[in-house]
Every structure is written in structure tokens, then in C-alpha cells.
Amino acid sequence: MRIDGLTVVYKTPAGELPAVRGIDLTLEPGSITGIVGESGSGKSTLALSLLNAVQPPGRIAAGRVEIDGLGDVVGLAGEQLRKARGRHIGYVFQAAQNSLNPLKTVGKQLLDLGRSHGVEDLRGLVREAKDLLGRMGLDGARVLDSHQHELSGGMRQRVGIMLALVLNAHLVVLDEPTTALDMITQANILKIVREVHAERGLTTLVITHDIGVVAEVADRLAVMYGGRLVEQGPTREVLGAPRHPYTKGLIRAIPRLVGDIDEAQALPGRPPTLATVPKEGCVFRERCALRMDVCDTVDPQAVADGPRTVACHAVTVTVKEHA
């Protein structure tokens, strides 16, 4: 999947404002990419646009989302688009625990999903669903016979993951897949996501506000702030030697990653909202210790350095000096 210059806007009383702006990102076949960012940074909006599923008052204002074998998703509509969802892209919505139909059993919804995508072997589909649920520590037969209200939040979240994987899509997008889970269940689920990913040779995108989750599963890591991608690269390199001041701040704030709880420092200030995100210059400047004059007027462009990309005036200067 190649995302090129993607911009998504929401209509607000102050006009159309971008929640995602000028994003370029490539998901390499067979890799797990993690997207991390604070609440409101645009992660779910980006995820929805990969399925061309942004709802009004939102719309994709610019850019392309190319999927191998499918073309530009932004141009798809109607039946073509419906087929692409599920068959090509398996998707777990954020708050998957609330997205089930309360009136139907999970099994009935599974069969509906299969039929709507033309699955002929429905028994095989049920077998596959039970197997996936079993791997995630659930009694598959019982879960398929249950209604949403009979399942805990954590169980519903696992049902969401099962539904995303069961149609055998080769591209899987998981938006906050483990938010309602305790630490041990979370670790177990992430292990299964990794295993299924490897078994099936999937291309997977994991979206989370929890940098610990992406540290655990992702090969590549992309960091979002105020609708922009500020840094991306191999997970180990980005976490081990972050370059963007925001990534540095995020990592410093996490005791688990810093190693010593006394050394963890919260990032001062708050992330911007659609209304307060700067229209020109760097989106991070209000919270940045390295801010320079140019940061107020010129939006830093993503500059590649080997497998890593950073969008920051201070870093660009250093990269050029080394070159």
C-alpha cells in the first residue's frame, strides 16, 4: 500500500480543517507498520481513509491510496468499494467492542459477513473463526452463540480482531486493537497478531496511542502529530535514537522504555485540536524546545536519510551538515 499526499478535512463551524495533512507512507509487503500519536493526532482518520470510509462531515481532500491489485482506493465507490473492504483489507475499528450488532449473535454476523463477500464454504469460515477465537483464549463455539451484551469488552475486542482476520484479507488494519485489555491479555493478543501475520504473509498496520504496543509488534514505526507524519523508520532505530523533538519527548515520557521511573518526564503542553493546529509552520512548535524563527512560517518537509524520514528544520540542518 502506498499513501501519497493524503489530506483529510472535517467541516467545522470555522470551515474545513485538516485532520490529516500531506501524508506519505508506504506499507511494505509482509511488514508490520505501527502508527503512534496522541489522542486527536489523526490516526483513526488516516485509518478510515485507507478504506475510503471517511464519513461526512469529513472527506478526503487530496492524495492517493494505492493498493496492489486494486488501484487507487480513493477513486472506488459503491459495489467495488464494498468488495474491497473485508476481502482485500481486514479492519478492526477503534472501539471494536461497540461495533457489533446487538440484535444478532456473533455467529450470525460472521455468516452475514461471509455471504456479503461471496464466501462459498461457510462451514470452513466458521471453523476458521473458532480456531482464531480459540487461539485468543476464548471458547469459539460459545462466543459464536453469544450476543454482544453477553461478552466482556475484552472479549468483544478479540471478536473484532477475529472478524478482521477471518476473510483472509492480505492487508490488515488494526485501530487500537488492545485498548480494552489488561496487560497480560494484551501481550497474548499481540503475540497472536504477530503469528497470524507471519503465517499468512500479511501486510499489517497497527494504530495506537501506546508506544509500548508498537514497540512490541511493529517492524516500522511512524509518528503522527497534529495530522502530520513527523518521523518514520525501523522501529528499533526510531525508539533507540529518536530524531524528531516530538518522538524524543514521547519516549522520555514512558517509564517502561526509559527504564527508570524517576527519569520519565511528561511532555509539557497539550496536543493541538483541529481548531488550534497551526495553519503554517511546524505543527509541533508550541511544545518544542528547539523552535527557531523558520519554524513559525515554514512547514518542515519530510527528509529521507536511508530508511528513516524526519520532518524537522533542526534535524534537516544536522543531516545536511553531516552529508
Ligand SMILES: Nc1ncnc2c1ncn2[C@@H]1O[C@H](COP(=O)(O)OP(=O)(O)OP(=O)(O)O)[C@@H](O)[C@H]1O
Ligand atoms: N466527525 C468529525 N467531525 C469533526 N472533527 C472530527 C471528526 N472526527 C474526528 N475529528 C477531529 O479530527 C482530529 C483527528 O481525530 P482522530 O479520531 O483521527 O484522532 P486519533 O488520533 O484517532 O485520536 P484517538 O487517539 O483519540 O483515537 C481530532 O481533532 C478530532 O477532533
Ligand code: SF4
Ligand atoms: S521544525 Fe522547529 S518547531 Fe518543529 S520540531 Fe523541528 S525545531 Fe521544533
Ligand SMILES: [Mg+2]
Ligand atoms: Mg483514534
